[in-house]
Amino acid sequence: MTVSGVDDLPERTVRVRAPGKVNLSLRVGPVGSDGYHPVSTVFQAVSVYEEVVARSAGEFGVTAEGPQAAAVPTDDSNLALRAARAVAAHAGVDDAAHLHLVKGVPVAGGMAGGSADAAAALLACDQLWGTGLSRDELVTIAAELGSDVPFALVGHTAVGTGRGHLLTPALSRGEFHWAFAVQDRGLPTAGVYAAFDDLRGHDAQPLTDEHDVPLMQALRAGDATALGAALHNDLEPAALELDPGLAEPLAVATDAGALGVVVSGSGPTVAALARSRQHALAIAAAFTASGVADRVLTASGPVPGARVVGVGD
Numbered sequence: 001m002t003v004s005g006v007d008d009l010p011e012r013t014v015r016v017r018a019p020g021k022v023n024l025s026l027r028v029g030p031v032g033s034d035g036y037h038p039v040s041t042v043f044q045a046v047s048v049y050e051e052v053v054a055r056s057a058g059e060f061g062v063t064a065e066g067p068q069a070a071a072v073p074t075d076d077s078n079l080a081l082r083a084a085r086a087v088a089a090h091a092g093v094d095d096a097a098h099l100h101l102v103k104g105v106p107v108a109g110g111m112a113g114g115s116a117d118a119a120a121a122l123l124a125c126d127q128l129w130g131t132g133l134s135r136d137e138l139v140t141i142a143a144e145l146g147s148d149v150p151f152a153l154v155g156h157t158a159v160g161t162g163r164g165h166l167l168t169p170a171l172s173r174g175e176f177h178w179a180f181a182v183q184d185r186g187l188p189t190a191g192v193y194a195a196f197d198d199l200r201g202h203d204a205q206p207l208t209d210e211h212d213v214p215l216m217q218a219l220r221a222g223d224a225t226a227l228g229a230a231l232h233n234d235l236e237p238a239a240l241e242l243d244p245g246l247a248e249p250l251a252v253a254t255d256a257g258a259l260g261v262v263v264s265g266s267g268p269t270v271a272a273l274a275r276s277r278q279h280a281l282a283i284a285a286a287f288t289a290s291g292v293a294d295r296v297l298t299a300s301g302p303v304p305g306a307r308v309v310g311v312g313d
């Protein structure tokens, strides 16, 4: 039996969806005096989504669901929570919010799931509290939260420089199809960069934008074969050094006829570019059959960035 009373008043909720990403190219320069590695990267947002449901609450809190929800911190280090607090601080809002994360993007998988949560939380809280922040203000707050957060807001295809947070939209035609080999074990981004320094440290080349000319041409032409040949990740040798087992999904995807295969970001997710949606399903089946992934996903890209998908009372 429900008893009507103040506590039963319907709560206002805002639901936002934000995509994960693949780095089609990730080039890393020598570490700077600020301790950060400059990068030059080409992001593509893919149809693997995080959903954040924000509702008004007496205090800030976060919960998560999904296959790897247990690995998501629910303390103040949670990126979505940090995003909500940042909106409140920026706009001078006294209210708090509870955030529920429906995690579709692998956790610590190199596909920026936490950053997608942060981008979604920014938009959700802006809408929940009616703070009316501009797109530019949201992007500025996003960049303070993490290098990949601005791209999760913007989506589609973009070149990222600086720490990856300075974005320039890139032209891309058509739809590309992907299969992902997901591992339950994550790879810590900081550890992968440390391994990169050990392997390449002093030889890391200063960044130029020449290397990705073929990749940008492939995107403009919608040429999946040329894009597959141009995929590149400077962090891949470091990810393989830390997790030699990743050579297996790379080999399985190549045997299954992938147009290109690459470790996504700092790994350990392996991203295989397929000829078609059907071919992506076939590569995913090959990952599963050979036992080289704990889970498989298929997706397409590019897709838009964070979007409000529902507002309820």
Ligand code: ATP
Binding pocket: 071, 072, 073, 077, 078, 079, 080, 101, 106, 107, 108, 109, 110, 111, 112, 113, 114, 115, 117, 118, 148, 186, 189, 265, 266, 267
């Ligand atoms: P990136 O590619 O941006 O380096 P990632 O995809 O490898 O990130 P995430 O899932 O974004 O990894 O999270 C990395 C770490 O951040 C996690 O291991 C976790 O400790 C912490 N974290 C903070 N907030 C979140 C969140 N909302 N979801 C998942 N992890 C989070």
